[in-house]
Amino acid sequence: MSLTQLVFWTFSALAVVGAAMCITRRSPVASALWLVQTLFSLAALFVVLDAQFIAVLQVLVYAGAIMVLFLFVIMLLNLGRAGPSDLKGPAGLAVATLLGGLLFFQLLRGATPSAAGTRGGNVMAQLQEEQGIVGAVARPLFSQYLIPFEITSVLLLAAIVGAVVLAKRKL
Amino acid sequence: MILDLSSSRDLLLALLPELVLTAWSLVLLLLIAWRHRTAADLRLAGCVTLAALASTAGAVWWLWWHAARAAPTPLAAMIAVDDFRFVTDWLFLGAAALTVLLSFNYLEREQLLIPEYHALIVFATLGMMLMGGGDDLIVVFLGLELLSVSVYVLAGINRKSAAGAEAAFKYFLLGAFASSFLLYGIALVYGATGTTGLRAIAAQVGAGAGGGTMLAIGLALLLIGFGFKVAAVPFHMWVPDVYDGSPTPVTAYMASGVKAAAFAALFRVLGEAFSAVAAWHEIVWWLAVATMVVGNLIALAQRAVKRMLAYSSVAHAGYLLVAVAAGPGPGSAAFLFYLVAYTLMTLGAFALLAAKGRQGERDVLIDDLAGLATRHPWLAFALAVCMLSLLGFPGTAGFIGKWYILAAATSAGQGGLAAALVLTSVISAGYYLPVIMAMYMKPEPSAEAHVGMRLGRLGYAVVTVCVAGLLFFGVRPNRLLDLARTGGVAGPPAPEAIPAAPAVSAAHAPTAR
Secondary structure, eight states, X not given: OOHHHHHHHHHHHHHHHHHHHHXXXXXXXHHHHXXXXXXXXXXXXXXXXXXXXXXXXXXXXXXXXXXXXHHHHHHHTTOTTSSOXXXXXXXXXXXXXXXXXXXXXXXXXXXXXXXXXXXXXXXXXXXXXXXXXXXXXXXXXXXXXXXXXXXXXXXXXHHHHHHHHHHOSOO | OEEOTXXXXXXXXXXXXXXXXXXXXXXXXHHHHHOOSSHHHHHHHHHHHHXXXXXXXXXXXXXXXXXXXXXXXXXXXXXXXXXXXHHHHHHHXXXXXXHHHHHHHHHHHTTOOOTHHHHHHHHHHHHHHHHHHBOBHHHHHHHHHHHHHHHHHHXXXXXXXXXXXXXXXXXXXXHHHHHHHHHHHHHHHXXXXXXXXXXXXXXXXXXXXXXXXXXXXXXXXXXXXXXXXXXXXXXXXXXHHHHHHSOHHHHHHIIIIIHHHHHHHHHHIIIIISTTOSHHHHHHHHHHXXXXXXXXXXXXXXXXHHHHHHXXXXXHHHHHHHHHHTOHHHHHHHHHHHHHHHHHHHHHHHHHHHTTOTTTGGGOXXXXXXXXXXXXXXXXXXXXXXXXXXXXXXXXXXXXXXXXXXXXXXXXXOHHHHHHHHHHHHHHHHHHHHHHHHHHHSOOSSTTTTTTOOOHHXXXXXXXXXXXXXXXXXXXXXXXXXXXXXXSOOOSOOSSOOOXXXXXXXXXXXXXO
């Protein structure tokens, strides 16, 4: 089993376990934290696919911003005390460090061109040769998928207006 | 006019209606930020919305008049330029305009001085137009989300009402659930074919690629997602509570526009991308039969008018699914015609229900309409026309619509579906006719029974438009049918020859090219 396969299976298992735990935990905070694990594992899988930029975005946007928002909402609604915490002690810390280190290692390794080049015929690697890591995402986003991109902005606007209408104390 | 969608000028022209409506929505939001306190401000926002819808309809008309078509080269077009899109756009804009007209009185009466209501209607309409016109699953999905997000909020716009909050919450949860089914389906279809463009999927499927399990599962998930949105049995559980709890004009909008948009997208996706996949015909067959039978049977048991209409809209989803099952060829004209007729009769019926009075329309039982004909003969007549049209009585548009669906189903070899349609329509007489009997044959229980009934001038206008349309298209359906025929989704394009439509549309477009 090559290193790539090992990494793939490890993080796939972690993602599935995280997702299963996320929907079975009693405490919403624990659920949210398990979801973080799933999102991190998915980021690692993106790295295996040579999509480092997507992986970074996944960590920044989903595991970072959106999860923080989730936790804020959970704490604002005061749902956090439904059950005991599921992950504590030095064992958890060790696992977390290990996973973080693995992801970091993957990112470092994937970001070097030699690693990307070893899997010949890879579409992503080829795209990145031509357009760079960000360009491979940005170019279709602003050319072929420009219309959906713009629709998304209207969608967000509608969602903001709706949220204000529903939630504002006094209109 | 042939538009080359790879040039930005032509792309902007092809998107003109959507751009006009988006620009108006921004103007409207600015205006609302400025003036949002009094009833006059609400009326102003409503008038701006009507102007927005009218000018968008004008933009659609302009494209239609010039017989705009996309140049056949790019397979990866995001937006379709065909008569199906134009006809459905008019339908959505018309439904939105009637809803806005209906809302003027209702919002003031219920003390809902929230001008954002109109902005959300505009956003929802934009989403519908993208669903009817999207030539790519991503655009269809984003249009659906834009529509859904706006309508979730509209359902709960009455923040003082517990039923409204319940409706909005149920609709939101189940709608989000359905969206995730749809999205998963899109992802699997993308995995099987390597594209999300409808024509490109058809080309891939036609070439024999991805005919395997992944495509089948993806298609099944797509059908589940759309099934929720069009309220087909067994995905209809949310309908009665949501329709019941939402403000009545919003219910009218949901039952007419939202359902029409989901159907338009379903029809285009199945007809354009998956017509070579045999599997969905059988699934849609079963969905249609289940929806017609269950919808009609449960509607029989309802005593409250609003819930009865909710189940009746489930049953009508079944009739429309028959047209979908008949396939893009014969089915599309019948489909579009019935969609128009259905929109008119549903809007008319809900408009009359909204007149029943403040906070009262939730509890209007069929028996409460007793004697309405002597007190308000014109309202009773209008409601009777809507009921007869929903039933499919000759002389109304509902009859012609059902007739054409039957013809399409039999010519497509779906005799069983046609039989089911006729039988369930007979069942539906069991709950439409009691409304008419109560209004015309039962005595008024007391002199004050119908005191609170006020429709307002605009409400009268809406009802008049609906009733006149139903009677007119019931007697002279030809013009609308011609439009519906040219508007049919042509099915999968042959590799090079994309629509044969110029020949057809040249007939009504003297200035073409």
